[in-house]
Amino acid sequence: MESAFEIETRAVFDRHQRQQEDDDHIFDRLTSLIGDDYFGLPSGSFRGLDILDAGCGSNANASYAFLNKGARSVTSLELGDAWMDCARKRLGRFGARSVLVAGSVLDLPFDHRSFDFVHCAGVLPHTSDPQKGSQELVRVTRPGGSFFLTIMGTANGVIYRCINHLRELYQGDEQFRRSVDNLSAATARQAVDWLFGYQGS
Template identity: 40%
Template sequence: MTDAFEKKTRQVFHEIQTAILDDESQKRRTLLTSSPEYMGVEPSFFEGKTCLEAGCGSIAPGTQSMLAAGASMVKAVDLDESIFEIAPKYLAQFDGRYELVAGSVLKLPFPDKTFDFSLCCAVLHHTSDPLRGLREVCRVTKPGGSIFVNTQGAGGLMKAITRAAHDLYLNDESFRDHIDGLTAETMRGALRWIGREMLANDDKAGNTMLADSIVNLLDQDLVLTIFDRIKAPAYNDITEADLLAVLDEFGFTQRRRISHYHQFKNVRRFLAPMYYRPHDPLAKVMYGEGMLEYFARRD
């Protein structure tokens, strides 16, 4: 896989990130992930720090969060030069405190030991070489500085299913058309049809399928999640052991894995306990090592 792989991924996530702006649940969750509260640090943690967001995307959510929390300067790096047109719209209140940089997380355009804090959220597993990207994030972070990374861990039934669905998306035009045309209303319409068919065939459980409390579990937030999982070129996961080995290599010996109970309004609310408890037997079957979220400090 080459640079074209990362650029194709970037195109998919440009569409998803801009759509997030129209969905308050996704927008709030995206901004929260890079907040002091989420990382478990003091509210003043970012004050006066020079920071990096590696893989900022179109709306640079991490840059927004770090600047709002008091960072003195944030360098926001992304592969696509469209950030120069789009991101400033969301960073206007922070003029003079950020710089947009075109570049790849696989070869960050900064000297060693540049930043007090480096952030890389939901980026590494969408590159052709996640461990190389992690090494780059570690390399540019100062001794005494910190990083926060989250990336997909290895294994799990859900990953096998989404990879199969992605292959089908690439190779089956009919399936691809269905996914591309997916909306909350089309999903709700399908669920209502199932309920009506059940009732027409004397299955009273169809009433449950038609209840608003069930129908509303299918929303636009869920649609964007489906797009993320199925349209993206690949999820190249890494093992937790490999991630920790890279942190050791660069002297990030003070570290902790972070886990939060995410609040969803859609069907994912029934999956949230497994996101929160990744070592539970059922969670390990469904999600393998889960989302690897680490806050680490360099010696």
């Protein structure tokens, strides 16, 4: 059973994620970031896999990216079912390869060892029991499979404040938007190295 905290948090993210889904440019940019290289995997690594996108969000952008990159099936999981109308707008084109499931990462409705790749981005800090959630995600990962977890709720909210500011700039400043859209992995790495004063050999 979800706590009031989890349900309220889901409602906040639902509003934001629906705005992203309504903007093709933003949605396409989000899905373009979910590539093999982002996960440190060889090209084509998602082809033929059964993937769980746990806490997929209302727009299910990562689920879309995995399906577009050849996953055999992607199960998109999120609290309640109010988000499913939004996710279906993008995922419907994939037919039976896309499965939408209402559920919680704290009590996953799947058998042990159900998935080759489990993805959970920015979800566990918004639950009442992150440790239980991580144990559940490991439980449903197959031997030899991969479990990718992203935690963004760190630095006493500083990271989220930075992210939210950058999102506002991206939406409201055309020049900033073009600059971000033209970033590649190499230019982003150069910018970060410059920011922190790194001197490579």
